[in-house]
Amino acid sequence: MNVIEAENLAKTFRVRQKEKGMKGSLQAILRPRIKEVQAVDGISFSVEAGEMLAFIGPNGAGKSTTIKMLTGILYPDGGRARVLDIDPAKQRRRLAYEIGTVFGQKEQLWTHLTPYDNFRFFGAIYDSPDRETESRIRELADTFELGSFLNTPVRNLSLGQRIRCEIVASLIHRPRVLFLDEPTIGLDPVVKENIRALIRQMNRELGTTIFLTSHDVGDIEKLCRRIIIVNSGRIVLDDSMEHLKNHYLDRKIVEAKLREEAPLPAAEGITLLKQKGGRVKFQVDTGKLRINDALHMIDAENLEDINISNVPLESIITEIYKAEGREDGIS
Structure with missing residues (x-):
């Protein structure tokens, strides 16, 4: 069963283009030059229930735009998307009850509140009964080992502890699909491994479908069995991790x-x-x-x-990027 389906998905942005010698001029203000940028150019793919997928590419490849269309933040200009048989563009509120999102560089927790208070808050947002929220908090706090800092203000937590709490906050309402954007960014190697282990455990025990974007090759290699590489708004590779490695062995x-x-x-x-x-x-x-x-x-x-x-996976991916005319690598 497919939980995510994208068919000829497309998105174009209109951006103001700066011109040399025009900075601050009246003409530049009244008649700015507008350039159309094709961020996503007719991509199609599907994701099965319980799958862990790496969706990667260099900066500007269209990853974030695609995720925003799948989560209902942006409307597509062309094509269609279905997540859990829901149209994200038309039924965003309904979809929000079925998915979770974690952005490694953006906080969703209130830093002056404790993790426990944050989790209670998110439970209320998703209309979860108090008893069910309390049960869910105990379950997730045990799984993610939050007991020692569950009642410590978020602002006093380490980055690794905060990321664990960010993931838990996204799981309070039992989402069937979790979108992870750079979940281990800025973490030290030991904490990264702990976060990856928790993600694997969550996928294995809860059956949560994982849609991962990351520039960390360790995340990609150790979590996902399938990889989609996008560049210039198009899919340039959709293959299993095993076949990708074997092709270069x-x-x-x-x-x-x-x-x-x-x-x-x-x-x-x-x-x-x-x-x-x-x-x-x-x-x-x-x-x-x-x-x-x-x-x-x-x-x-x-x-x-x-x-x-x-040959390291990092080199393989960098080579694929360069084959598409880009010099960007994985950092």
Whole structure:
């Protein structure tokens, strides 16, 4: 069953264009030049119930605009969208009772209130009976381990604690779909892993469908089984994470430590990435040269240590971006 469906979804913005030498002039004020920007250009996709999807792309690719159309914040200029069989543009209030949103860079909690008071407030917004809200708070506070700071003002919480509370606030009304926009931004590695574990647990135990946007490759790789990459308002890739990796596994990264510095043998399929003293790093295209044959080119008696790994997912995604004429990478 599909819980999200987008069909030829499109959105164009009209923006004022600055002109050189026109700043502050009367003509620039009375007759500004208007430029049309196609933010989303006829994209189509669907998301199944319980799926965890990464929806990514460089800045300006159309990610946020798409999410805003799926949540009813923006109206599409063309095409159609359905979320839980609800038209977001026409039934935004009804949809709000079925979805949750977490924006890592935007707070929805009242910072002078405690998490507990915030959760009570959100329960009232969604017309949840007091008894049900209290039960839900206890359940989520236990799952997300909020007990030690449940009654501490939000302004006194760490960033990691606040993000956990932001997620809980979005789950008070038991949404069937959760939109996460950069949920781990600014967090240290340990807290990031904790947040990811909680998201996985929420998806596994509650069956919540996760629609994730993130510039953090760790979020994408560790949470999602499917990835959609958008660029210039269009979908350039819609594939499983496993297939995406396998497609690029014909390239291996070899890092070797030599007892004595030696030149890397020149051969088709070998690309030198870095060499300093006895340390050398190179890439092997196994479609042109078997990895065993590449390793045999290194003098075994001169070899002290070696490590072979796959091309990082970050490099794969950056390469896809560049193939679409953009230089943006994942940060």
